[in-house]
Amino acid sequence: MLNNKLDSNDLFTPEQVLENRGRVAIFIDGSNLFYAALQLGIEIDYTKLLCRLTAGSRLLRSFFYTGVDRTNEKQQGFLLWMRRNGYRVISKDLVQLPDGSKKANLDVEIAVDMMALVGAYDTAVLVSGDGDLAYAVDAVSYRGVRVEVVSLRSMTSDSLINVADRYIDLEAIKEDIQKTNRPNYAYRPLSGISLMDDHEDR
Numbered sequence: 066m067l068n069n070k071l072d073s074n075d076l077f078t079p080e081q082v083l084e085n086r087g088r089v090a091i092f093i094d095g096s097n098l099f100y101a102a103l104q105l106g107i108e109i110d111y112t113k114l115l116c117r118l119t120a121g122s123r124l125l126r127s128f129f130y131t132g133v134d135r136t137n138e139k140q141q142g143f144l145l146w147m148r149r150n151g152y153r154v155i156s157k158d159l160v161q162l163p164d165g166s167k168k169a170n171l172d173v174e175i176a177v178d179m180m181a182l183v184g185a186y187d188t189a190v191l192v193s194g195d196g197d198l199a200y201a202v203d204a205v206s207y208r209g210v211r212v213e214v215v216s217l218r219s220m221t222s223d224s225l226i227n228v229a230d231r232y233i234d235l236e237a238i239k240e241d242i243q244k245t246n247r248p249n250y251a252y253r254p255l256s257g258i259s260l261m262d263d264h265e266d267r
Contacts, residue, residue, distance in 0.1 A: 086122040086211065087187025091115070092175050093152075094193035095131030096168075101194070101217035101235050107243035114242045115151050118190050118215065125186045127152050128178060132159040132169025176201035183208045190215060191229075196222025203228045 102109050115127055129147055133156040134140060144154050155174050159167035172195060179189055179201050189205060191198065194216035202212050206228060214221070214229040217236060226232045235242075 086120070088125045088185070089119055089122045089188045089190060090125045090179075090182055090186035091118050091127040091190045092179060092192065093127070093129045094171065094175060094191075094195060094198075095129055096171075097193045097195060097216065097220070101220055104217055104220065105235060105239050105243075107239055109242055110244040111147065111152070112150060113244075117238060117241045118192070122188070124151075125182070128155055128175075129153070130155045130157075130171040130175055132157055132167070132171070134159050134167070172197045179205050183210060187211060188213060192216060194221030194225060196224045199224040199228050206230070 098109065115124075118127075129152040131144070131154065133144065135158065144156065148154050155171065155178070157169040157171055157174070159169045161167050175191075175193070175198060179191075183205055188211045189202075190213045191202065192215045194214075199222065202214070202225065206212055211230045212228070213231040213233060214225055215233045215235060215238075216225075218234045221232075
């Protein structure tokens, strides 16, 4: 029998859990992460984010899903930087809604990619709080995939947390993933190829 004083949270250390992650695939809901960063009052450093989410495990691929405005040159520059620095960008044109706002829903794309790659990865890291993805998370879990959900708790559906194997609140890791305000700070591209002035586009 287990000692009654043993807290269930102490059964495994975070390091022991991470050791068993195997091959990792990352699926980032760009819009959800953007609004979470606004809530936290930080700007995301996407190099740091990739390193933090991979956490030393073997990365299969990191997908970044986002709506795009083809006329927005700054956004196009940002997405080009993302493609050259470890991310596979999946984009969809923004659609104008009746209230004047623009939106692109990429839940289907995220769900399809998570399912299509089952067998190629052991752990899925889903950066989203969207409850619509709970069914997809549940489905890949039944195929033997471990799923970690990373999002801001106030923007996360309980149904998504309930089907995840691990939940990480962005609030808890914001120090690790935010852009610092050091003068002349620039990203170091993961490929080792420096891009002229590309840091001005992010």
